[in-house]
Structures are given as structure tokens and as C-alpha cells.
Amino acid sequence: MKITKICCIGAGYVGGPTMAVIAQKCPDIQVTVVDLNEQRIADWNDPNPDNIPIYEPGLSEIVAEARGRNLFFSTDVDKAIDEAEMIFISVNTPTKTYGKGRGMAADLKYIELCARQIARVAKQNKIVVEKSTLPVRTAEAIKSILDNTGNGVQFQILSNPEFLAEGTAVADLLNPDRILIGGDVTVEGQEAINALVDVYANWVDKDKILTTNVWSSELSKLTANAFLAQRISSINAMSELCEKTGADVNEVARAIGMDSRIGPKFLKASVGFGGSCFQKDILNLVYIAKSYGLNEVADYWEQVIIMNDHQKRRFSNKIVQTLYNTVADKKIAFLGWAFKKDTNDTRESAAIYIADDLINEQAKISVYDPKVSRVKMQADLNYLETRSEEGNNDSLDTFNNAYEACKGAHAVAVLTEWDEFRTYDWQKIYDSMHKPAFIFDGRNILDSKHLESIGFVYNGIGS
Numbered sequence: 257m258k259i260t261k262i263c264c265i266g267a268g269y270v271g272g273p274t275m276a277v278i279a280q281k282c283p284d285i286q287v288t289v290v291d292l293n294e295q296r297i298a299d300w301n302d303p304n305p306d307n308i309p310i311y312e313p314g315l316s317e318i319v320a321e322a323r324g325r326n327l328f329f330s331t332d333v334d335k336a337i338d339e340a341e342m343i344f345i346s347v348n349t350p351t352k353t354y355g356k357g358r359g360m361a362a363d364l365k366y367i368e369l370c371a372r373q374i375a376r377v378a379k380q381n382k383i384v385v386e387k388s389t390l391p392v393r394t395a396e397a398i399k400s401i402l403d404n405t406g407n408g409v410q411f412q413i414l415s416n417p418e419f420l421a422e423g424t425a426v427a428d429l430l431n432p433d434r435i436l437i438g439g440d441v442t443v444e445g446q447e448a449i450n451a452l453v454d455v456y457a458n459w460v461d462k463d464k465i466l467t468t469n470v471w472s473s474e475l476s477k478l479t480a481n482a483f484l485a486q487r488i489s490s491i492n493a494m495s496e497l498c499e500k501t502g503a504d505v506n507e508v509a510r511a512i513g514m515d516s517r518i519g520p521k522f523l524k525a526s527v528g529f530g531g532s533c534f535q536k537d538i539l540n541l542v543y544i545a546k547s548y549g550l551n552e553v554a555d556y557w558e559q560v561i562i563m564n565d566h567q568k569r570r571f572s573n574k575i576v577q578t579l580y581n582t583v584a585d586k587k588i589a590f591l592g593w594a595f596k597k598d599t600n601d602t603r604e605s606a607a608i609y610i611a612d613d614l615i616n617e618q619a620k621i622s623v624y625d626p627k628v629s630r631v632k633m634q635a636d637l638n639y640l641e642t643r644s645e646e647g648n649n650d651s652l653d654t655f656n657n658a659y660e661a662c663k664g665a666h667a668v669a670v671l672t673e674w675d676e677f678r679t680y681d682w683q684k685i686y687d688s689m690h691k692p693a694f695i696f697d698g699r700n701i702l703d704s705k706h707l708e709s710i711g712f713v714y715n716g717i718g719s
């Protein structure tokens with residue numbers, strides 16, 4: 257079966273970039289990305305491609321090339337479902353905030369709504385592709401809804417998890433380590449798998465396209481994120497030990513990373529990992545393990561989160577302790593608010609939690625981030641519901657310029673590893689600060705020797 261029309265439900269960080277790349281690489285396929293959020297769709301359709309709602313290096317160029325040719329963004333979900341032979345579900349699957357599994361399980365209400373809408377609208381056979389990250393065996397629930405509420409047409413469910421990382425989404429999509437497709441072992445299931453393999457084969461080597469059964473595919477996604485996050489928590493755990501013993505975590509990471517069995521990537525000690533997925537997916541994994549009575553498995557993975565929370569708290573405590581046990585009315589300048597460089601995404605960013613801790617200590621936070629707006633930062637703090645919105649407003653100052661943000665500060669904290677921070681005129685920043693001028697480098701990106709020669713008191717992670 258040759259696919260000519262694709263619909264993707266969900267125009268977010270995954271749906272938008274993924275479909276833009278499919279459209280660019282498959283000019284014969286019409287790709288329509290739909291969303292309930294009218295503003296988001298309007299932003300994707302902004303005549304100036306630089307104003308699309310997601311900042312990813314290289315993305316606006318791809319959108320500019322494909323949009324209006326074979327890439328469309330729309331709020332007409334029914335029409336796009338009706339026309340497409342293949343429907344990707346790429347909606348959000350956040351941690352549940354209510355009821356059974358609150359704070360742990362994945363909230364599947366948006367997934368279920370999509371399944372019901374597809375069932376209601378579809379008048380021809382469809383291939384439904386799970387692109388969202390889902391608990392293992394979710395395909396079973398989707399299938400049951402489709403088969404019991406549909407119009408008697410046939411559905412094939414595939415699992416095709418996404419492994420892109422934000423900030424490198426375009427590069428990851430153009431040149432993926434692998435594409436994973438899980439489907440039924442029946443003849444129809446294999447046909448559906450082949451149809452999706454053919455889409456990716458337009459630009460990905462066939463030997464990088466892995467096909468499995470649905471359950472392996474669903475669980476591989478959670479496993480990959482758990483392993484990645486575990487490496488960060490492991491090196492962060494060692495960073496605390498390094499600080500006590502005189503070892504340097506950068507040197508330790510380098511030494512172990514040269515072991516080809518360990519490998520050098522994902523060993524950067526930090527203020528703690530953020531992002532919308534690591535914590536959510538591990539909590540989901542813990543919940544699934546517990547639901548099968550596998551308490552040791554659940555406890556093992558939960559430690560990754562416990563360690564990460566500890567690392568964030570440790571960083572804010574260190575700032576307070578170093579500043580003579582009080583930051584009340586002191587100005588602490590934050591460089592960076594996004595959860596990593598090259599993205600405007602702030603979900604679960606460590607910066608939010610560090611700011612919240614320091615505001616509890618009555619510090620004044622002044623922030624500069626090259627891609628995050630003040631409105632977003634305020635919303636992130638308000639979402640925690642630690643204090644009134646006015647309280648957050650009064651404690652947060654934001655700047656379009658790092659030098660302004662640091663002027664008159666008692667300390668500078670680096671929360672995101674934006675490249676531009678390395679090349680600042682640090683002498684100028686030092687001259688404008690209170691003395692002693694402290695730096696807390698939560699990403700170990702600055703040149704500590706140079707900063708100390710200027711006169712800064714430098715604190716990195718794990719040294």
C-alpha cells in the first residue's frame with residue numbers, strides 16, 4: 257500500500273518538526289498537521305517562517321520549503337482524518353494530576369479522545385500510528401475503542417516512537433540512529449508496517465529501520481529514556497562525591513567515557529535534567545512496574561528521579577550557603593531558563609525549581625534567556641503554585657541582555673548551556689557586580705581559571 261495522505265494530530269514539539277521533515281523528504285505525500293489549539297496552528301501558518309511556534313535550528317527553513325506545497329497546518333481535525341490513509345497521534349501524554357496514579361501514571365485522556373474522533377470520522381480503512389510516548393500495551397486500548405465505536409472499517413495500529421531531542425530535532429530527524437516501528441504479526445499488520453517503512457525509506461537507510469512487535473516498540477521508548485536519564489543521575493551522584501573528595505567530575509567522566517563499553521555521551525554533570533519527558537516517562541515506568549507488583553524494579557528506576565530532585569535542591573542550597581546563609585533581598589542573576597540550549601522549551605527546566613527555592617529565601621531573581629519570554633517564565637513559576645502571582649511577579653525581573661541582568665547582582669547562576677555565555681566579556685560583568693562576585697556554573701561551561709583570574713569566586717558542579 258502506498259501512502260499519499262498523512263494526518264498528524266498534535267502540532268507540538270514532536271508533531272510539527274517530524275511532519276515538516278516527512279513533508280520535505282516525501283514531496284508526493286500530502287501531510288496535514290492538525291491541532292485543537294487555534295493559536296498554535298495560526299503560528300505555524302505565520303507568513304514569516306521565523307515566527308513558527310517552536311524554535312529548532314534549521315526548522316523554519318524546512319517549513320518555508322514545504323508549507324503550502326505538501327505541508328499544511330489546520331484546525332479541521334475531522335477533514336484531515338477523513339482524507340488520510342495514515343494518521344499519526346502526536347498529542348501530549350503528561351503525568352496524571354488527579355485520581356488513581358496521580359503524579360505517576362501517564363494521562364491518556366488526549367489519546368483516548370483522538371481514538372474516539374478517528375473512530376467516529378473514518379469511513380475507510382486507516383493505519384493509526386502511535387507517535388506519542390505511551391505506556392506499554394496502550395495499543396490494545398486504542399484498538400478496542402476503534403473497533404467498538406467505529407464505522408466497521410479496519411484499523412491497523414502501529415507504534416512508532418520518536419527519539420528526537422529538542423535543540424537538535426531537525427538533525428535527529430534527518431539522520432536518526434534508528435527508526436522503530438512496532439506492528440501486528442498478522443499479514444495486515446505487516447502490510448501496515450511496510451507502508452510506514454516505505455515513508456521513512458525516502459531518506460533513511462533500510463538497515464536503520466527496525467521492526468518489532470507493538471509491545472517491544474512501546475516499551476523500548478520508555479526504556480531508552482530511562483537509560484539516558486539514568487546516566488545523568490549516575491554522573492550527578494558522582495559529582496557530589498567529587499566535591500567531597502577533591503576529584504573532578506569532568507575528569508572522571510572523561511576517564512570512564514573512554515571505555516568503549518560506557519561511551520562518552522550523556523555524561524555531563526549538571527544542575528539536573530529537565531525537559532518534558534525524562535521525569536514523566538520514568539514515573540510512568542515506575543507506575544507500570546508497580547502495577548505488575550514489581551516493586552524492586554519500580555524502586556530501582558525511581559532512584560533516578562530522587563537523585564535528580566536532590567541535585568536541583570543541592571544547587572540552590574549551595575547558593576544560599578555560599579552567600580553567607582542568606583540571599584534575602586540579594587539579586588541573583590540567572591543565565592538561561594530553557595531546559596537545555598537551542599530550544600525555547602522550559603518544561604521541567606531546573607531553572608524553575610532553583611528560582612522557586614531562592615524566592616522562598618526572599619532572593620530577587622533576574623533572568624536572561626535568549627529564547628524564553630518573560631510571560632513564559634512567570635507562567636512556569638505560577639504553575640508551581642508556591643505563592644501568589646504577585647509574589648512571583650515581584651521576585652522576578654527579566655532582561656533582553658545578559659549584561660543588564662547581571663548588573664548589581666551578588667551572584668550569577670548558569671542554568672542553561674547556551675553557547676553565547678562562554679564568549680561574554682566576563683570582566684565587564686565582574687565590574688558591574690557586588691563583591692565578592694560569585695558564579696555558580698550549573699553546566700560547567702565557563703572557564704573557571706579565567707574567571708578566577710578576574711576575581712570571581714567560581715563554583716562548578718562536581719569539582
Ligand code: NAD
Nearest residue numbers: 266267268269270291292293346347348349366388389418
Ligand atoms: P506538545 O504539548 O508540544 O504538543 C501536543 C499537542 O497536541 C498540543 O499542541 C495539543 O494542543 C495537541 N492536542 C492534544 N489533544 C488533542 C486532540 N484531541 N486533538 C488535536 N490536538 C490535540 O507535546 P510534545 O512535546 O510534542 O509531545 C507529544 C508526545 O511526544 C508526548 O507523548 C511526548 O512524550 C512524546 N515525545 C516528545 C518529545 C519531545 O522532545 N518533546 C520527544 C519524543 C517523544
Ligand code: UGA
Nearest residue numbers: 418419420421422488522523524526529530531533595596
Ligand atoms: C530526550 C531524549 O534525549 C530523546 O531521545 C527523547 O526523544 C526525548 O527526551 C523525549 O522523549 O522527549 P530531550 O529531553 O529533548 O530529549 O533532551 P536531552 O538532550 O535528552 O536533555 C534532557 C535533559 O538532560 C536536559 O535538561 C539536559 O541539559 C540534561 N542533560 C543531558 C544533562 O544534564 N547531562 C547530559 O549529559 C545530557
